[in-house]
Amino acid sequence: MFSSSLEHIFTEQNLKDSFLEISSNSSGLDEISYSEFKKDLSKNIEAIKLSIIKGTYIPEPLKKIEINKENSNEKRQIAISSIKDKLIQKVLYIALRDYFETTFSDKSYAYRKDKSTLKAINRTSQFINEKYHWILKTDIDNFFETINHDKLLKILDRQISDKRVIKLISLFIQIGSFKSYDYFDHYQGVHQGDILSPLLSNIYLDLMDRFLEKIEVLHIRYADDFVVFLKEQQEAIKTKQLLDEFLKTLDLSLGEDKTKITHVKDGFIFLGVHFIGKNRFVDNERLQKSISNLHHIAKTN
Secondary structure, eight states: OBOOOHHHHSOHHHHHHHHTTSOOSOOOTTOOOHHHHHHTHHHHHHHHHHHHHHTOOOOOOEEEEEEEOTTSSSEEEEEEOOHHHHHHHHHHHHHHHHHHHTTSOTTBOSSOTTOOHHHHHHHHHHHHHTTOOEEEEEEBTTHHHHOOHHHHHHHHHTTBSOHHHHHHHHHHHHOOEEETTEEEOOOSSOOTTOSSHHHHHHHHHHHHHHHHHHTTOEEEEETTEEEEEESSHHHHHHHHHHHHHHHHTTTOOBOGGGOEEEEGGGOEEETTEEEETTEEEEOHHHHHHHHHHHHHHHHHO
16 A cells, blocks of 8 residues: 655655656646746745645646657647646656556566566567467557546555545546647546656556456566467467456457457567567567657657
8 A cells, every 4th residue: 555645745855856857848738838937946846735735736737739650640649738737747656656666567568667668578589488379469449548537546546545645646637638729628548648647557457467467378568568478379369358358347448450369470569579480570660650759758748
């Protein structure tokens, strides 16, 4: 159980330290820049701290921009928060991260300390070498946009003792956004580009990780992209059926156009790497697009 209180999390020192770690590249809807906020840093920090402890803090609506999706003509919506909201989320993220790191499955490789794309790729090769030759390669359909708020908050309620912390998180996931002059409510999903979103997404999908461990199948997950390793084709078919049923409990579903059951000799692509048998080859174009998109998202927040 995460037992730190709101007062323990939002100290003046934590706010000052976190300010040094947030991006200065973009401002939110209020158009207050990093340098402007810094000019009155002590005053701004004190005002934030008081409003959070009193329970009167309300986040600013987000500013939405679009970037191209990887390997697609479609657009991805990226959220840009105000500097003060970035700061509050950063403080929350740092406080929660270390606790949740101790609770996550070791099959989860995205957005985590001491985990990486390369480690996920190497672990994939390890499982193939151990003769897990049938592969269920899939992802979660529209994952970040379809996370159920009520279910996410119930998961947090089981893990966080100070319910004011959960209330603050709920404000960030439920706040709407502006695109040009149009306002959009936010009834489900987490905002891509928000500092808290990667952590919250891992908290939500940790339930799936634990389900796969419970039915005793090996898998590797990187965000919503994952591979399940099996020794028989029928096992793979059965696992997909079980996974479909379980994901309904989270209001999620597999991306059918990206889901396939294959033998390693026929190959599959995971994290920009093409695996064929025991060999692997970098899919350079796909990898560069992934890196470019991640870099763009990182620059916004």
